[in-house]
Structures are given as structure tokens and as C-alpha cells.
Amino acid sequence: MKQYQALMQDILDNGTDRGDRTGVGTRSIFGRQLRFDLAEGFPLLTTKKLYTRAIIHELLWFLNGETNIQYLQDNKVRIWDEWATEQGDLGPVYGAQWRSWACPDGSTVDQIAQLIEQIKTKPNSRRHIITAWNPADLPDESISPSENAEQGKMALAPCHCLFQFYVADGKLSCQLYQRSADYFLGVPFNIASYALFTHMVAQQCDLAVGDFVHTFGDAHLYHNHLTDDIVHEQLKREPRALPTLTIKRKPASIFEYKIDDFEIAGYDPHPTIKAPIAV
Numbered sequence: 001m002k003q004y005q006a007l008m009q010d011i012l013d014n015g016t017d018r019g020d021r022t023g024v025g026t027r028s029i030f031g032r033q034l035r036f037d038l039a040e041g042f043p044l045l046t047t048k049k050l051y052t053r054a055i056i057h058e059l060l061w062f063l064n065g066e067t068n069i070q071y072l073q074d075n076k077v078r079i080w081d082e083w084a085t086e087q088g089d090l091g092p093v094y095g096a097q098w099r100s101w102a103c104p105d106g107s108t109v110d111q112i113a114q115l116i117e118q119i120k121t122k123p124n125s126r127r128h129i130i131t132a133w134n135p136a137d138l139p140d141e142s143i144s145p146s147e148n149a150e151q152g153k154m155a156l157a158p159c160h161c162l163f164q165f166y167v168a169d170g171k172l173s174c175q176l177y178q179r180s181a182d183y184f185l186g187v188p189f190n191i192a193s194y195a196l197f198t199h200m201v202a203q204q205c206d207l208a209v210g211d212f213v214h215t216f217g218d219a220h221l222y223h224n225h226l227t228d229d230i231v232h233e234q235l236k237r238e239p240r241a242l243p244t245l246t247i248k249r250k251p252a253s254i255f256e257y258k259i260d261d262f263e264i265a266g267y268d269p270h271p272t273i274k275a276p277i278a279v
């Protein structure tokens with residue numbers, strides 16, 4: 001994962017310091033890409049320790065179509081707490097858009113179920129796309145995330161907003177377009193999450209894994225992460241060998257995976273680096 005650090009250095013060297021919605025301020029660049037060959041190992045960052053269970057639970061929660069943080073809290077995952085209402089609601093964020101995109105006629109589209117069906121029946125299609133960017137449900141940025149959720153809007157506009165799958169030579173690749181990327185805290189989660197999802201879709205469709213391509217719009221380092229003990233510490237560390245992912249059984253559908261189905265072996269990261277999250 002040397003390329004993760006290379007892009008971090010690129011943001012430091014070539015980024016522009018600017019304001020943002022959260023008020024924290026960022027150094028940011030626009031339009032970059034990382035590529036991971038998933039056959040070479042599971043792209044879990046080794047230059048700090050990541051909490052893998054949080055990443056897996058969040059993905060299973062998205063796939064269940066859920067948008068209330070109760071399931072995450074039951075599993076001690078706190079990464080969405082800051083944005084939810086008192087009742088734990090986030091409005092129609094990822095899970096809602098992926099599984100039940102609202103149509104004008106009152107019906108809904110299950111983009112994930114359609115994706116699996118289409119990859120199985122028409123692998124060469126150029127339309128294997130999932131989008132969470134639903135303009136009708138976007139938040140009003142002049143009010144808070146939880147106020148938006150109270151009003152039935154998304155608490156936060158989707159950051160990882162569109163992704164596409166591609167099948168060639170029996171291998172499944174995935175490309176994500178991330179419009180806004182918190183490079184220190186969010187991106188390591190996002191890489192692992194989409195790599196995991198690609199492995200699951202490949203298993204369901206009897207394909208091997210190809211590349212995960214991560215395309216960025218605004219990739220930024222928050223100003224309060226630009227310190228000796230956060231970003232500069234991260235850049236000093238030597239990347240280690242990647243772990244491997246094993247999926248221990250093949251569930252009957254993409255919606256039936258459980259946390260214990262996943263085994264990550266050989267993960268030997270450098271220690272955690274704590275950093276404040278911008279809300």
C-alpha cells in the first residue's frame with residue numbers, strides 16, 4: 001500500500017488550503033486514482049491499525065438497507081453516531097439508496113439485487129452501476145445533519161457516491177467514484193469496504209477478483225490531521241505485507257453474509273493513530 005502514502009504526500013505537496021462545510025478546513029487536490037490488484041492481497045492499510053469489524057459491520061448494514069444506527073451500536077460500531085438523530089436515524093443514506101431507491105410511481109429499485117442478477121446473466125454489460133447520489137434526497141447544507149435526517153433528507157450527502165463493476169477473463173473489477181474523501185480517517189475504511197464488497201460479489205457470481213480502482217474527486221487532509229503525530233507519523237511508517245481475506249462459506253445470496261463468514265489472516269499493522277473526526 002505504498003500508493004496510499006504516495007497520494008497522501010501528493011495532497012501535502014500539491015494541495016490547496018481551503019475552507020469546507022465542517023469549518024475545520026482542508027488541504028485538497030482534485031482528481032486522482034489508486035488501483036489495487038485484489039489477487040495480490042487484501043488492501044487493508046498496514047501503516048496504522050484499522051478496526052476491521054467496524055468496516056465489515058458497516059458494509060453488512062448498508063447491504064441490509066438499514067439507515068438507523070441501532071445495528072451498528074448493538075455491535076459497538078460508533079462511526080456514524082455524530083450524524084444521527086436522537087432516534088438514531090440518518091435519513092435515506094447509502095442503505096436506502098442501494099436497496100430501495102424511490103421511484104416517482106411509488107415503487108422502489110433494489111440496485112444490489114439487480115446488480116448481482118445482471119452480472120450473472122450479462123457479464124459484458126457496461127451498466128453494472130450502483131448510485132447513491134439521489135438529488136431528491138440530498139441534505140440542505142444550511143442546517144445540521146441530524147436536522148436533515150429529521151426532515152427525511154440524508155444526514156450527509158454520499159461521499160462514495162457511484163460505483164461500477166466490470167467482468168473480463170473471469171475476473172470481477174470494481175471502480176468507485178468518491179466525490180469527497182477524508183484521506184486520513186475515511187479512505188482506509190472505504191478501500192477495505194469496497195475491496196470486501198468486490199470479493200462478496202465475485203463469490204456470488206462465481207468469478208475471481210480483479211482490480212479495485214478508487215477514483216477521487218476532492219481528496220483532502222483535514223487541517224487538524226496535518227500534525228507530527230498524525231499525517232507525518234503515517235508517512236514515516238514502512239508498509240508491511242498485505243493480509244489475506246477468506247470467506248468461509250458461500251451464502252445463498254449477497255444479503256446473507258454474517259460477520260463470522262470473514263477471516264482476515266496475516267494482518268500485522270503498525271499501531272493505531274488517533275485523529276479527530278470532522279462532523
Ligand code: THF
Nearest residue numbers: 051054078079159182185186187189273274277278279
Ligand atoms: N465524515 C468525515 N469527516 N470523514 C469520514 O471519513 C466520513 N465517513 C463517514 C461519514 N462521514 C464522514 C463515516 N465514516 C471513522 C471512520 C470512518 C467514518 C467515521 C469515523 C473513524 O473515526 N475511524 C477511527 C476510529 C474507528 C473506531 O475504532 O471506531 C480510525 O482510527 O480509523 C466516510 O465514509
